[in-house]
Amino acid sequence: MNPxxxxxxxxxxxxxxxxxxxxxxxxxxxxxxxxxxxAAWAMAVLLxxxxxxxxxDLTLAMAHSGQMIDLSNVIPIEVDKHSxxxxxxKTTLVVEPTVAACGLPVAKMSGRxxxxxxxxxxxxxxxxxxxxxISEDEFIRLLKTTGLVLAGQTADLAxxxxxxxxxxxxSGTVPSIPLIASSVMSKKIAGGARAIVLDVKVGLGxxxxxxxxxxxxxxxxxxxxxxxxRKVVALLSDMNQPLGNAVGNALEVKEAIATLxxxxxxxxxxxxxxxxxxxxxxxxxxxxxxxxxxxxIDTLQSGRSWEKFHQLVVNQGGDAAYVDDPExxxxxxxxxxxxxxxxxxxxxxxxxxVGETSVELGAGRMKKTDSIDPAVGIIxxxxxxxxxxxxxxxxxxxxxxxxxLADARKRLLGAHLWSDEKVDPLPLxxxxxx
Numbered sequence: 001m002n003p004x005x006x007x008x009x010x011x012x013x014x015x016x017x018x019x020x021x022x023x024x025x026x027x028x029x030x031x032x033x034x035x036x037x038x039a040a041w042a043m044a045v046l047l048x049x050x051x052x053x054x055x056x057d058l059t060l061a062m063a064h065s066g067q068m069i070d071l072s073n074v075i076p077i078e079v080d081k082h083s084x085x086x087x088x089x090k091t092t093l094v095v096e097p098t099v100a101a102c103g104l105p106v107a108k109m110s111g112r113x114x115x116x117x118x119x120x121x122x123x124x125x126x127x128x129x130x131x132x133x134i135s136e137d138e139f140i141r142l143l144k145t146t147g148l149v150l151a152g153q154t155a156d157l158a159x160x161x162x163x164x165x166x167x168x169x170x171s172g173t174v175p176s177i178p179l180i181a182s183s184v185m186s187k188k189i190a191g192g193a194r195a196i197v198l199d200v201k202v203g204l205g206x207x208x209x210x211x212x213x214x215x216x217x218x219x220x221x222x223x224x225x226x227x228x229x230r231k232v233v234a235l236l237s238d239m240n241q242p243l244g245n246a247v248g249n250a251l252e253v254k255e256a257i258a259t260l261x262x263x264x265x266x267x268x269x270x271x272x273x274x275x276x277x278x279x280x281x282x283x284x285x286x287x288x289x290x291x292x293x294x295x296x297i298d299t300l301q302s303g304r305s306w307e308k309f310h311q312l313v314v315n316q317g318g319d320a321a322y323v324d325d326p327e328x329x330x331x332x333x334x335x336x337x338x339x340x341x342x343x344x345x346x347x348x349x350x351x352x353x354v355g356e357t358s359v360e361l362g363a364g365r366m367k368k369t370d371s372i373d374p375a376v377g378i379i380x381x382x383x384x385x386x387x388x389x390x391x392x393x394x395x396x397x398x399x400x401x402x403x404x405l406a407d408a409r410k411r412l413l414g415a416h417l418w419s420d421e422k423v424d425p426l427p428l429x430x431x432x433x434x
Contacts, residue, residue, distance in 0.1 A: 003027060003037045010044035014411045018057045025061035029122040029160045038164065039171040042179060050178040055220060056227040057179070062186035065160035069192040074140055075105040075147075079283035080193035081275060082184060084217075085204040087355035088242035088380075092120045093256035094264075094272040095279065097308035099147035101299045102276075103283040107143050109153045109191050121152050122364075126250040126329065126374035130318035148312050158186040177213070181220040185228075195231040195282040198222075199275055201428060203240035205351025211430055213235065218433040231282045235275065236430040241349040241384050244268030247262070248363040248377015248398060257326055260306040267383065271428055273297065278432075330375035332398035334405050340394040344418040346386050353415035354378060361399050376400055378412065385425035 001023050010016060018022075024041065030351050050058065071078045079099070092110060100106045110120035110132075121132045132152045134142075142149040143374045155162070160185050167231055168174050171225035187275050189198050203207065208214035218234035225232025244265040246255040248330045259272065277292035286292035319338035321326045358364060379396040382388055395412050399405035 001032050003041070007037060007041045007044060007178040008087045010048060010105070013048045015051055016054055016057075018334065021054065021057045022061045025058070025113055025160045028163050029056055029065040034166055039173070042164065042168055042171055042176065045178055045402060048177040052220065052223040055056065055178045055182055056224045058121065059178045059182040059185045059224050060228060062158050062161045062164070062182060063189040067156035067159055068188065068190055068238065069119055069156065069157075071140075071143065071160060071192045074143055075107070077194050077283055078107055078192045079104060079195045079197070079279050080106075080188055081109065081197045081199065081279060082188060083199040084184070084201050084207055086201040086237075086239040086243055087351040087358070088244045088247045088251040088252065088268075089199075089201070089239075090120075090123055090244065090246070090256045090268075091199065091272055091275055092270075093123065093253065093309070094259050094305070095276045096150065096307040097148060097260070097278045098272070098276045098296060098299055099283070099399065101304040101308040102280055102295050103147075104280055105143055105147035106149075106279075106285045107139070107192070108148075109157070109187075110150060118266060120150070121267060122372050122374075123249045123252050124318075126253055127313055127318040127322050130212045131316045134316065143313055146315060147312055148308060150312060150316065153191075154186065158190045161186045163431060170277055171379075176219055177220060180207075181217055181224060185224045187223055189228060189230065191231065192352045195284075195340065196233075197275060197278045197282060198226060198232065198234040200234050200236050201239035203238055203351065204218075204348075204353075206239035207354055215431075215433065222433050232280055233278050233432060233434040235278065235432055237271065238426050238428060238430065239351055240426055241351050242354050242380050243271060245357045245380050247354055249372065249374040251377040251398065253323075254326040254329060255396075256263075257306075257309075260300070261303075262301060266275075267428060287341065288336050298326065299418065332373075332375040332377075332400050334399045334402065335396065336394050336399075336405060336409070337396040338409055338413065339391045341390065341413065342418060343388065343390045344420055345423040346382055346384050346388060346415035346416060347419040348415075349380060349382070350415040350417075352378065353411055357411045357415070357432050359406050361397070362401075362413075363407055373400060378408070382424060385423045387422075 006020050096106045187211045202214040222232045246252045277289050280286040280292040361376040363377045381393045397408050
């Protein structure tokens, strides 16, 4: 068996065997296959696709290329949630403590933001002292004793995926749906997940710009779950406009805290409730979505979700004074509220433009070595479909640089498109695949 034969076989639209896929992934992991052969193979996959079984074999080969975490002797079932990335998506900060407070333990390994999509770890680290780099022993101890832990992914988790992921970015093969699906699912399987809720974003601020591509990706990831013995459900959710109002690290943590106190934006609150319900059903804590919804709403309203979030912060070294009094969070030096330039109905709030503007203010990173300013970001005051009067607050910019503020003001005004006619609000979800 050699790499060239495997590249040619996929180039000629033939199906690769499990043995061939395992051989290729082992070669990548051991640095025995050079970048140019990896790139040629990835391009063949992009052009010719993979069957569901091939993609599952690829997923499992990448999952087994490094450390495999098994929590079956710690908790009855490990349930995980994964978002494909969005603007203003601070869902983990509300959903995970809510699910844990409902009695279903959650061991969450999250990533950092790259590009215009924010990262959960960056948001939580805007709380002074909060540690995301914790040992395996501490990870297990916190999970056993509190039922909730939030940590960064280790380099030992699916290392073959890390190598392939980096190469896809420079070889024009990022859009390959089998490679996206196997990348997401390999890390979840390596992390020990037995039941997974996928929040697949669709729209201007998502990687998947159209519904059909998002459906295809979701179907494939659900199929990988079935073929690998996991329970997987995928929610297709809107990302044409930011989720909630806040975009930026400390601002999003403050909005999550408000939501845990029952004072969050309606769209974000409803989104969190839906995701939490599906986690409780796949985690066998609730028999139906209706049962789950009653439990989730009661847990949020009773304050138990907030108590669990507070416990998470304290357990991982965060300064609880900041979450008890969010006004303590770092404040940007320049805060400007921009009024609506006209009256009318909002027909678009371009999520990608909002996300990119937030990054340019310093809230995100375009390359891994970029540093993050936790205080900067944007508050979007309206939603698509809202009727807005001229002079009403349209958005608020939090900046630490005058030029960046001026540039942000111009870009964000351009991100808001208007109509004189009534506009329907955007749906939160487009469907569920299971």
